Amino acid sequence: xxxxxxxxxxLSVPEGENLVLNCxxxxxxxxxxxxxxxxxxxxxxxxxxxxxxxxxxxSGRLNASLDKSSGRSTLYIAASQPGDSATYLCAVSPRRxxxxxxxxxxxxxxxVRA
Amino acid sequence: xxxxxxxxxxxxxxTGQSMTLQCAQDMNHEYMSWYRQDPxxxxxxxxxxxxxxxxxxxxVPNGYNxxxxxxxxxxxxxxxxxxxxxxxxxxxxxxxxxxxxxxxxRLTVT
Numbered sequence: 266x267x268x269x270x271x272x273x274x275x276l277s278v279p280e281g282e283n284l285v286l287n288c289x290x291x292x293x294x295x296x297x298x299x300x301x302x303x304x305x306x307x308x309x310x311x312x313x314x315x316x317x318x319x320x321x322x323x324s325g326r327l328n329a330s331l332d333k334s335s336g337r338s339t340l341y342i343a344a345s346q347p348g349d350s351a352t353y354l355c356a357v358s359p360r361r362x363x364x365x366x367x368x369x370x371x372x373x374x375x376x377v378r379a
Numbered sequence: 380x381x382x383x384x385x386x387x388x389x390x391x392x393x394t395g396q397s398m399t400l401q402c403a404q405d406m407n408h409e410y411m412s413w414y415r416q417d418p419x420x421x422x423x424x425x426x427x428x429x430x431x432x433x434x435x436x437x438x439v440p441n442g443y444n445x446x447x448x449x450x451x452x453x454x455x456x457x458x459x460x461x462x463x464x465x466x467x468x469x470x471x472x473x474x475x476x477x478x479x480x481x482x483x484x485r486l487t488v489t
Contacts, residue, residue: 365473369421
């Protein structure tokens, strides 16, 4: 059974500091890994998706890396802003394509202080 | 396009009551699923469907029923609510590499 762990559970930083969020998973036989953002009382918004054959993906100030062999992914958010305050979730898909069952971590709650 | 919609947004039930959480999508996606989110835990898969007429169990199916008579709708039924079913419920669809989540239903069972 795939286990996904996110450390730390919570993070508070001053505005402008870079954020580093960690995700680890126990079974390296994954199809892809996704990072989601969740605002309080809201649904999930996909931020980045990394295929198992890729090492990283970038979108604006966000960069996600994947080391499948060691079961780790890191989400970097450069020059954090108060609007980045949210919970960030990582999720992995099993090896087969068209199998959309996701295994989620518990999330890292980020607070960016103005 | 509305995407994925869920009703109601909030619900309070007494133990033993039944109810149906509604989920609808207008993206014509074959795959739909239900997750629950509890404090300190990741989202956990309850049931999923790969198309109309086809459903299957996820990680935590006990106490929940589903059916899929149309592509658009995927209701989740609680036949006899229990306090352990207090949670936030999310419906999602998927196509290709993309997953789309609804805004959630916050359910409290007293």
